[in-house]
Amino acid sequence: MSTSWFSRVWGKTPPKIEPAVAATPEQQAEERAAFEKAVTDAVAAAIKNDEFTQAVATNLASQLQPSLKAALDISSVEAKLLAANDQLAKRLDDVDAQTTGKLADLSSLVDSSNTTTAGKVSAVEAAISQIAATLSELGSNVKDLQAQVASPDTTLLSEQTSKLDNIAAELKAIQTQIASPDTSLLASHTAKLDNIASELVAIKENPETGAALRTITSDLTSIKADIKDNDSSTKILEGIKLSNDSQTALTAALAEIKADIKDNDSSTKILEGIKLSNDSHTALTATLAEIKAANDAAAPALAGLETKVGTVITTLSAIQNSDIHNEILSASKASNESHAAHAVTLSEIKAATATPVKIPEPTDISGLETSVKSIITALGSQGTTLEEIKAAATTPAPVAEKTDLTSLEASVKTIITNLDSQTVTLSEIKTGSSNTEILSAIKSQDTVLADIKTGSSSAEILSAIKDQDSVLAEIKASTTSTEISASIQAVKSDISASKDAVIEKVDSLKTTIAAIPAAAPPSVEGGKVAETANGKIEDDGVAVEAKEVASEA
Incomplete structure (x- = not known):
């Protein structure tokens, strides 16, 4: 009874509060080490927990799978390529329309210039004929004057x-x-x-x-x-x-x-x-x-x-x-x-x-006769020059030589070959063995996680986690994604180079087409320029289809 009584009295007695004693640096270091050890033990215990391991594996799988799918999804690349091809075709169509309009304007300008030149040449010929008639009258008048001076009335x-x-x-x-x-x-x-x-x-x-x-x-x-x-x-x-x-x-x-x-x-x-x-x-x-x-x-x-x-x-x-x-x-x-x-x-x-x-x-009219003769000689030379101009204006223009488009066709074929090879490369990327290896690695991870769930040994769990870490490290350090990115970049660079080559060839084709009317004006007999509804430009048998180049590109 004394013991219980004593315990009751002791329990009712409030504890004596002692003043806090300042901790020394050694004590603080010991407390920090003890805290770190406790945290390490808690983390180790948590890592050894099956639920924590399963959550980590699930999170890693969910994070890795979308990035791999996005890296391996080639549909976006195909969509971009198709959009680039559509834009290129649209630009080629616009260039064809502008070229056709400019050729029509050039034809009208050449026609008006030829008409104006013909009118000027006819006016010059009429003036020369009038001058010749005046000179003949002047010569007859001079002869009459000489006769009158020789024999006065x-x-x-x-x-x-x-x-x-x-x-x-x-x-x-x-x-x-x-x-x-x-x-x-x-x-x-x-x-x-x-x-x-x-x-x-x-x-x-x-x-x-x-x-x-x-x-x-x-x-x-x-x-x-x-x-x-x-x-x-x-x-x-x-x-x-x-x-x-x-x-x-x-x-x-x-x-x-x-x-x-x-x-x-x-x-x-x-x-x-x-x-x-x-x-x-x-x-x-x-x-x-x-x-x-x-x-x-x-x-x-x-x-x-x-x-x-x-x-x-x-x-x-x-x-x-x-x-x-x-x-x-x-x-x-x-x-x-x-x-x-x-x-x-x-x-x-x-x-x-x-x-x-x-x-x-x-x-003394010898000077007058000399002047008249020199004028007649100068007019004769001018008449010869005008005849040459008239003959040049009326002579049919030479038939324009056929434009050699073999280099352009070869370039277009090369572009098509490059595009085909790029398509094959993309198909290989889609069906490559790297994807199979990645999927098998993910399946093996699932198997390891299942084994972890069913395993009872902490050593096996730790080894499985280490294996998982090594596999993840191998996946991260794998060059497959890098190779895919490099392949995609190479495809993009090839597409850009092909696009630049097509644009350069189209510019050279425009230059060639613009040079064709200059060689054979439409208004002069012999050469005809015609524009068809599909953008075809013909000049004495030479035909160029700009839209065919765009469609092949």
Whole structure:
């Protein structure tokens, strides 16, 4: 009882808390070693547990199997290869379409250029023909000029001399008549004037005559108004225009005559004729002055009013009965022509008198002939050049040589062979022995794990784990996955190289196709460029199919 009592008392008594004592470094090291040993023992006990071993094996198998499947799955590689081939075919189709459009544009440009060149050549030929005709006319004119200079025409000078002689004879006859005036005519005029004066006195005294004069005055006023009302300005202007035209023509004719006279070697005869003309003009002027003085001295103080009235009445009746505008225009035209002719003739005679005509020197036209010959020679050479250009433009273009595509076909066949070999390699990778070895190793691991589960010896478990670790290490260190990756990379590099080679061949094919139209323009006879619906380009029997290359690639 004492013992139980003591135990009860001891249990009720609280334990005495002693103050903590600081641990020394040796104690800390011992505690750390003990902790590490306990952890190691716990880990070893856990490793020896079947459930832990099974979980580790399952986890390793689940982690290794997807990576192996992903490494060995070739469908993704095939999908990428097919996508790359589709993109390449699409690019080739786009290149074919662009090449076809560019060839069509080039054909249209060549056609328009040929049309423009033909038009320019025809225009140059027409210009050359005109120049040749002008040169032929110039040669004929030069020959005519040489003939005229060699044999001057003196007929015009003789005609002018004969006309001047006739004028001198007429002036002498007038002088003869004026020198001996007829006094009987003057006496008869004086008697008539006296009669007219007496009749005028009688008329003034007669009221009927005054009424008749007033009537005549009113008639004259009305006729004047009628003349003003009539619009004859157009006819008058036409008459003046005709007069001006005739004066211009007469001036030109006189200028030609003057030039011919200056060119002809007849200055002595011309001077003599001009001297005679001047003498005759002087005598004529003196005679006219004498006639005017005699008429002024013999004129009566009163004019014949009756004669004037009768003349006015006759004129008025003629005006009333007929249209005299045409006569007025013709008279004014004739007067203008005569005045212009007289003025021009007198001015030319005066100028010819003031400046003696020089004897023309022989004209040396050898330089002109040389220039004309050189021009004809240059035009002949230009005509030859244009004929050569025309012949080159009209000559059919040479048939384009057949493009040698054997190297391209060989390259395409090489690409196809490489692709076939790559396909075989991928098939071997799919069905290779490495996959079988990996699968057998995994199955052996499953067998080992099953043995571990059923085994009772820890030594066997440890050996199995070590075997598993070694197998895993061998799997990790195996070169099979590396070889697979290297094979895949090699396939990718081969595909990239094949793609680059195909693109390079397509570029060279484009260059060859672009060079074909330059050798044989479509618009020139002999070569034809045609585009078909499937992108086929033909040039004189040469055919290239760009889509066939794309499909083979």
